[in-house]
Amino acid sequence: MLKIDKLEVAYGAIQAVKGVSLEVRAGEVVTIIGANGAGKSSLLRCIAGLEPAAGGSIRIADQDCTRLAPHKRVGLGVAMSPEGRGVFPDQTVRENLLLGAYARRQDKAGVQRAIEREFERFPRLREREAQLAGTLSGGEQQMLAISRALMSEPRLLLLDEPSLGLAPLIIKDIFKAIRQLRESGLTILLVEQMAKQALGVADRAYVLETGCITLQGSGAELLNDPKVKAAYLGSH
Structure with missing residues (x-):
């Protein structure tokens, strides 16, 4: 690989x-x-x-x-979850995830399934779906950074x-x-x-x-x- x-x-x-x-x-x-x-x-x-x-x-x-x-x-x-998390602070959790899926944005149903998968992986993100990423705790931001990277369906x-x-x-x-x-x-x-x-x-x-x-x-x-x-x- x-x-x-x-x-x-x-x-x-x-x-x-x-x-x-x-x-x-x-x-x-x-x-x-x-x-x-x-x-x-x-x-x-x-x-x-x-x-x-x-x-x-x-x-x-x-x-x-x-x-x-x-x-x-x-x-x-290839997808990366960077050191320091690098979430978009003035975007919501959901918007951060959608940005992670930008390369496959035409596949709306697939992107929605991927969001649901990440909410199952990290239930806190579902609870914070409409919250600005900059207001999340450090741990929640790290969960978001990993999920955002996974939204592109990387190998x-x-x-x-x-x-x-x-x-x-x-x-x-x-x-x-x-x-x-x-x-x-x-x-x-x-x-x-x-x-x-x-x-x-x-x-x-x-x-x-x-x-x-x-x-x-x-x-x-x-x-x-x-x-x-x-x-x-x-x-x-």
């Missing part, structure tokens, strides 16, 4: 991603963990087309997308720090939804600082440090790796 080869992302003289190569197979959940400033969000934004690649290549469903515009990547089946979902700043009970709900999406067969690339939860839901995982991949393996292997435990799981 996704193959990255020697990808580089730079901001002027600062290189945020340094020759990263990874792949995500159809139906997998792949997690990228790493500290703040490791380049995780830059990597995801480049895959989505929101940051240009300074080098290397991105292939989505075996098509070279390295220079493709973001909206055309959506057309190939590859990019999740950037979905647990950031949320209460433990809300984090539990978010990861429950990720597990359900995994069971439905959706391909997911997850960037997350909550390493234990992220590795627990992952088929495979990569550790990113200062723009470079330093470890890779199955989620279970990295959960039990002494270096990962010491650096990200609070044990020695």
Whole structure:
């Protein structure tokens, strides 16, 4: 579904991603963990087309997308729930969901079914359907950001720090939804600082440090790796 080869992302003289190569197979959940400033969000934004690649290549469903515009990547089946949620604050919950379905707006019945599906996934969104997104709690905004991404019926979902700043009970709900999406067969690339939860839901995982991949393996292997435990799981 996704193959990255020697990808580089730079901001002027600062290189945020340094020759990263990874792949995500159809139906997998792949997690990228790493500290703040490791380049995780830059990597995801480049895959989505929101940051240009300074080098290397991105292939989505075996098509070279390295220079493709973001909206055309959506057309190939890529959707992103960004770090910080990025909801449209002066639009209602329903309007945010409709914006997520913009690429398939002609299919009115299908869009309505998708809205109903997201209300079933996150019942709080149904309760807040007519409420402005900017007035939602952080957890509700995160639910909305994920549902908005899913409205385009993606084949590859990019999740950037979905647990950031949320209460433990809300984090539990978010990861429950990720597990359900995994069971439905959706391909997911997850960037997350909550390493234990992220590795627990992952088929495979990569550790990113200062723009470079330093470890890779199955989620279970990295959960039990002494270096990962010491650096990200609070044990020695």
